[in-house]
Amino acid sequence: GAGVSQSPRYKVAKRGQDVALRCDPISGHVSLFWYQQALGQGPEFLTYFQNEAQLDKSGLPSDRFFAERPEGSVSTLKIQRTQQEDSAVYLCASSLGATSSYNEQFFGPGTRLTVL
Amino acid sequence: DAKTTQPPSMDCAEGRAANLPCNHSTISGNEYVYWYRQIHSQGPQYIIHGLKNNETNEMASLIITEDRKSSTLILPHATLRDTAVYYCIGTGGANNLFFGTGTRLTVIP
Numbered sequence: 218g219a220g221v222s223q224s225p226r227y228k229v230a231k232r233g234q235d236v237a238l239r240c241d242p243i244s245g246h247v248s249l250f251w252y253q254q255a256l257g258q259g260p261e262f263l264t265y266f267q268n269e270a271q272l273d274k275s276g277l278p279s280d281r282f283f284a285e286r287p288e289g290s291v292s293t294l295k296i297q298r299t300q301q302e303d304s305a306v307y308l309c310a311s312s313l314g315a316t317s318s319y320n321e322q323f324f325g326p327g328t329r330l331t332v333l
Numbered sequence: 334d335a336k337t338t339q340p341p342s343m344d345c346a347e348g349r350a351a352n353l354p355c356n357h358s359t360i361s362g363n364e365y366v367y368w369y370r371q372i373h374s375q376g377p378q379y380i381i382h383g384l385k386n387n388e389t390n391e392m393a394s395l396i397i398t399e400d401r402k403s404s405t406l407i408l409p410h411a412t413l414r415d416t417a418v419y420y421c422i423g424t425g426g427a428n429n430l431f432f433g434t435g436t437r438l439t440v441i442p
Contacts, residue, residue: 221376250430259420259432260377273429308376322430324376 219243221325223309229331230299238294238328242311249292250322251284252308260308266292267315299332306330337421342437345415351408353436355421358402364424366397368406369432370417377420377432380406411440 222241230236242249248267252260253276263282265273268289277284281300286292296303306327312320338356345351357366367382381388381395383404388395394407408415420435 252432257434259418259434260430262429262431265429276429310376321379322377324378326374326376 221309221311221323223325223328225328227329231333232300233298235297236299236330238307240292240309240325243323246311246313247315248312249286250310251294254306254308301332304330304332337423337433339421339436344439344441345411347413347440347442348410351411351438353406353419356403357423360401360423366404367422369420372417413440416440
């Protein structure tokens with residue numbers, strides 16, 4: 218069956234450009250997560266959606282980062298005025314239920330962003 | 334969320350059991366221990382989780398000490414495809430998984 222998909226898989230941006238990264242979660246999954254993974258490090262939490270509601274954005278590193286999930290399915294992570302330190306793999310994950318109890322998170326392959 | 338400590342790397346011979354340790358001495362009573370792994374250039378993959386009792390599924394076994402301060406993930410017959418970074422995570426809520434740096438397991442032919 219279809220898993221979590223992300224596009225593009227690779228993105229090269231010049232410093233100062235805006236980028237938009239897309240995540241298609243597994244159909245019917247209520248929860249959606251974004252993580253940032255720097256080279257050689259584990260993934261770090263950015264933000265969490267339950268349906269269309271962004272319930273936790275405590276991990277977003279600056280106000281240049283913005284995420285949305287307007288219809289409770291596809292999500293977009295937008296980074297404005299990209300900086301070199303934004304270079305990383307951006308991972309999206311979805312899970313079936315809300316987080317009142319544990320639900321396995323299913324991860325996409327990630328988008329590798331390189332800012333020159 | 335509990336802080337976990339794992340060795341940075343381990344080797345295991347193909348066909349042998351791989352035992353990956355994790356210390357989580359600050360874990361609280363309602364926090365689960367989760368294991369994920371990440372194969373090169375892929376997203377993390379859920380393996381198993383547990384609270385107090387030992388758990389087993391088709392991928393692995395999880396042994397949690399009685400005091401819950403540490404656990405061991407066991408891959409009973411490691412294959413080359415098990416080469417990956419393995420993350421031990423302690424958390425009471427799944428909206429913020431703290432991965433840390435994990436253990437890089439290399440399965441040697």
